[in-house]
Amino acid sequence: MTRKEIEESYRGLQLHICQALEEIDGQARFIEDPWTREEGGGGYTRTISNGRIFEKGGVAFSAVHGPVSEAMKKQLNLDGEYFFATGVSIVLHPKHPRHPIIHMNVRYFELDNGATYWFGGGIDLTPHYVDRTLAVDFHQQLKETSDQFSEAFYPKFKDWADRYFYLPHREESRGIGGVFFDHLDETCGLTKSQIFEYCMSLGHLFPKAYKHQVDSIQIMEVTEKELNWQAVRRGRYVEFNLLHDRGTKFGIYSGGRTESILMSMPPRANWEYNLELEEGSEEAETLAFLRKTHEFIK
């Protein structure tokens, strides 16, 4: 498993996912921006906007390398001199508030030409309104895919996602979680190729999992109330990504391409001081749901 093979597979994964998402949308197409990084490497950022389903989203591939800068050492705790990183990152903001925001990332990281390496990744779902049945379906799909590699993965990575996608200052989860893992190497009991295959399987699951959500949600004409709540939840998404997200931090501090890193930003977000929700409303119920951790699979 060379870095070149991983890089090429991830680029292929990006193209596969874009095609599948275009089919789901049925209207908008991805545009591709190639870019290069002065210190080494580059990427292809693919974005979609104003679609039937997707209001704004991106599927970014990058493969970057170069010296580990002082900023990276400090901000990212990297113990090495030269890094290589490749990955696919996705955030999709749907137009309709009843459709969920979804995020996926798979990444491979090497320090000092492979002296150390690790994989990271995950998929998580952020519904503006929580549908418990669909939340279970989503977790079930993640469990099935994970179980093919190790039965230890789903429980461990689901907990990891619960901890990672949490906004302490809001005492809220970003959404219903999913799976998240980082620094995964052979010490987990799988070979490097097997971990790589797990990442690829998650990548292939991604469009299927989102299609299942969209196909299962009955859409009515959108209301002002729904749109406002969507904008509030998108505000929380912004808070998470700029305050906490490691991928965003890595991108910013490693001198990545800003437009590619911040393609995760929603098209529109609102903040209201001390927002009050009607008791018993769907919005209040969603918020109450996000304030607890849930086991979706018993």
Added chain:
Amino acid sequence: MTRKEIEESYRGLQLHICQALEEIDGQARFIEDPWTREEGGGGYTRTISNGRIFEKGGVAFSAVHGPVSEAMKKQLNLDGEYFFATGVSIVLHPKHPRHPIIHMNVRYFELDNGATYWFGGGIDLTPHYVDRTLAVDFHQQLKETSDQFSEAFYPKFKDWADRYFYLPHREESRGIGGVFFDHLDETCGLTKSQIFEYCMSLGHLFPKAYKHQVDSIQIMEVTEKELNWQAVRRGRYVEFNLLHDRGTKFGIYSGGRTESILMSMPPRANWEYNLELEEGSEEAETLAFLRKTHEFIK
């Protein structure tokens, strides 16, 4: 100069500023939320919304104290066991895109009951559209107030603001800057009382400076283009506050009150992937202006 005196003066300053801002707005009134912090202290958050001039804004006072937590030590580089902090923080998002966003902060910080202390603060202006004459007026006012205390202050603190209110990932200033200072104590040549008086003078200048901007700007009926650009600039404001602002970080990591810390968020912000501006447009000119550092006073 006891901490109690400083705390009381800052609370008085908050009330003075709110009254002056209500006069500028001529319509909306501040509402006050008192809050307490479990580990010690609390504050009064005053917010204004849906006014004639101000769409959303806040003038927050707080006086908090308690043990320096591990998170604070790590995130804020604090070398002490017990802290006290009091200050006034203001962010105002005007309704009309031709009116500028403005921010002010004065703060006093003590470690270990005064074993070390310092003042920090500043005022800076973020016009959605830059008017060069009004930018000069703003800096002139800051210089005049600062010169009364030390002629070294304005040049030093203006540069500090240029460096502080900068978004490296965008290669843009947040706005036209102003003054910014931190860790100011007797080593600057002034007594503790004099530094305190400087902070108070900046506080008193604040509503006058904003009134001068509003009074000098001719408002026409707002256009969609202006509103969209305002939402984009507000997006940059969000990026600065969540990625870089020390006050926001201090608040979040010291277990402050989230609604008070994030009252700085705009009511609405937009992000567009790879936004393209019409060559020669006012928006493109503003962006070009923000990509350079300017000396406003020769």
